[in-house]
Every structure is written in structure tokens, then in C-alpha cells.
Amino acid sequence: MSFLDVHQGESPLVLGLPHTGTDLPEEIAANLNERGRALADTDWHVHDLYADLVPDVTTVRTRIHRYVIDVNRDPTGTSLYPGQNTTALCPLTDFDGFSIYQEGCEPSETEIEGRRLVYHAPYHEALQTELDRVKTLHGFAILYDCHSIRSRVPFLFEGTLPDFNVGTNDGTTCDNRIEQHVTEACDRAESYTCILNGRFKGGWTTRHYGRPAEGLHAIQMELAQSSYMLERAPWTYDPAKADQLRAHLKIILATLRNWRPA
Template sequence: MSDVFEVRRGSSPVVLGFPHTGVDVPADIRERLNDNGLKLADTDWHLHRLYEGLLRNATIVRATFHRYVIDANRDPEGISLYPGQNTTTLVPLTDFDGQPIWKEGAEPTEADIIARRDAFHRPYHAALAAEVERVRAEHGVAVLYDCHSIRSLIPFLFEGRLPDFNIGTDGGVTCDAAIEAATVEASAAAEGYTHVLNGRFRGGWTTRHYGRPRDNVHAIQMELAQVNYLATETVPFAYDEARADQVRAPLKTILERIEQVAFGLKR
């Protein structure tokens, strides 16, 4: 096991990726963060806990480092996922509100970015790629379900309140239409929740990089509004058991539907 990622192997054709739940920041990097950066506000707080046990035998690959160290869901070459829109970079300079996270004069250099890419980004994705390939070899098909969450109100990134379930397939490119349809249908059937397909979040680098339906590798991103399982979307970002239990039910249904479709796609 690595010190930058965790892997739990399962026998399902579904792999769950968690690139943004880690909170580990090496001391030499932590000391360069300003007070705002030290809040680690843009974490996908407690998301791996929320998904725990929802899909029996799913493989789990989770980054343990924080996205301020380097963002495991950004193009390693630094190419923007959303050209022309506000977003954060491979190694973020600001938080999701557009506020600086580094002390003045301590911003990451190009050399820092290269070093972090080699030490964190590449090992995580090497592990993820290996598990996706292992699952495909076993089943003839693999589905990477990339797990994300974000505050429901972030004016710097999007207008208004974010829908509860934000499904991303990069316009249907990254997975079979049946997987997309099953996810949308299960989300739409979740009473009391809203959903959108390929809205503000249409799939990050992970989804776009791994999703190769012609090669029997499918990828889909779920960006969940944190209001659905946190007591508050501000410090201390506490987990709310009651809210979490409610949203776990539709998430479980979504994962089970995806797995069912995946077995039908076996070649």
C-alpha cells in the first residue's frame, strides 16, 4: 500500500474512484499555505464514508493527499477542463471562491508542480489504471464511477444552487448509453432530489481519460451537492447521519443499476 493512495480490491465490474477525499498535506507544503488554505475547504468531505458499503464487492481506489497538494482530477499537463469558465488548476492557486490559498511569495513553482505530479498524481493514476484493467480482464468490462462532492452554493464556479446529483459523461462520450440512462433514471426517481446530466460538471479529467467504451472501459462522474449529507457546508464540515442515510438509498440504487448494466455489457 502506498502513502499517497489506498486500494481495496473487489470482484464487481465497478470501480469507485475517490480523488478528492484525502486531507494529507506534507509538512513542507503545509507551511506554505495561508490561513485560508489551511482550512482545506475544497475537500470532498467524508465522501468515502458516505459510499461505504453501498455496492458490495466494488473496488475502491482513494487518493489520500489533498487536492491543494495537486489535483488528481486535473489534466497532468495543466490543460483546462472548462476553457473560458472559472475553475481551479492542476496545483490550485485559489480556492473555489477565487481566494488565494498560498502565502505571498510561497506559491507553487513549475518545478514544484512537476515534482508533485511525479510523487502524487502519477502514482494514484497508475494504481487506478491497474485496477480498472484488472477488473476489465476479469469481467470483460469495467465501469469507473468517479465519486465527488462540492458545496451547493459557489458563485465563483456556477450560478444559483447546484442540483443534488450532477452526472458527467462528457456529452455521452465516456460510457455506454445504457450506463448513462440507468444513472439518470435512478437519479430522477430519487424523491426529493434534483439532478442534471452534463451540466456545470460534465466529468473531470479522470472520467474523460479513462472512459473508452469501444475498449469496454466506461467512466461516469457523480458530483454530489454536500448539503445532502453534511450538517453544514462550512467549517467544521461535519457529517450529518440523518441526511447521509437518506441520500445513501438513491446512491445505492444508482450503483446497483450501473453494476447490473455492466454485467449486461460483458463481452
């Protein structure tokens, strides 16, 4: 698919990149309002942040923006966080709770289903294919789902988000030693903060693929954007901050790449 970027490695580690894309089909962009076209809720620069940290890993990335469809949401539209503010499979609002569509231009149920078939399903078919491939090679696979968000988003959570937000759906999506290795690496990162299964416990991708009893392990990393970039337009990448963070991310990925079941 032209909107999917897949790079195959031979190690057990697969990186998912669901929210770094900024592509908008013209017919959808025409229905967005000014807030929607600003794309403020992009996981800015995450694909660059993780690029070439460790060799021989697989990456699966969609270049379609999450406002078209959020490939990290349950395709049935079921909320991942019942009772909490969140955004939908095809978001109608941004992370601040404001509409992203011109009045009367919101997608119909038929259009949402069409977007699911065209964009959501192929992304997950590609991700499943790569997880199956590396699991065949090694007997197991590890999915590391890469995310970032502004450190302060009052509509979604109170206060300031920690730098590292590790999600394993309360320990159910991966071997507990994988969870331990990642959180220990974050805790050792001097001047950074970390939380396990806080506001972000892992999105649909982590929960859907994380089946450790079957040799499929999944873990989500939600980074506070303040740790590597300017958190407002023009959303500039900060090389000095990013290089410091990349050193810690490299340790995390190297640990996962070299992890083996007991």
C-alpha cells in the same frame, strides 16, 4: 504507496475517490495561508458516504489533499472548462477565487512537476491497474468517479447546484444505457434534483478513462454537499440526511455493479 488506499473487489465496478483526502506534507502546509490550511474545498466525507453500499466493488482513494495536486486535472495543466473559472493542477486559489498560499510561496513549475510525479501519477497508475484487472475478469470495466461540492459557489457557477450532477462529457465516456440507468435512478429519487452534463460534465479522470468502444466506461457523480452534510466549517456529516441519500446511491451502484454489455 502510503497515501493510496486501494481495496480490490471482483465485480466490474471501480470507484474513484480523488478529492476526499486531507493529508498535507509539512513542507507544503508551511507555505499555505490560513485559507489554504482550512481545506474548505475537500470532498468532505464522500468515502464514508459510499462505504459498504454494495459488495465486491473496487475503490481507489488518495489521502493527499487536492491543494497539493488535483488528481482529477489534466497533468499537462490544460483547462477542462475553457472560458470558465476553475482551479489548476496545483491550485493557487480556493473555489471562491482567493489565494491559498502565503505571498511568494506559490509552487514553481519544477515543484509542480515533482508533485505530479510523486502524487498524481501513482494515483492514476493504481486506478489504471484496477480497471485493467476487472476488465480482464469481465471483458469491461465501469469507473464511477465520486465527488461532492458546496451547493453554492458563485466563483464557479451561478445559483444553486442540483443534488445529483451526472457527468459523461456529453455522452462520450460510457455506454448510453449506463448514463440512462444512473440518471433515471436520480430522477426517481423523491425530493432530490438532478442534471446531466450541466456545470460538471466529468473531470479529467472521466474523460481520460471513458473509452466505451474499448469496454472502459466512466461516469462522474458530483453531489451537492447540502444533501448530506453541513456546508460550512466544521463541515459536519449529517447522518439522517446521509442515510437518506445513501439509499439512492446504493440503487445506483447496485445497478452499475450488475450492468452487462448487450
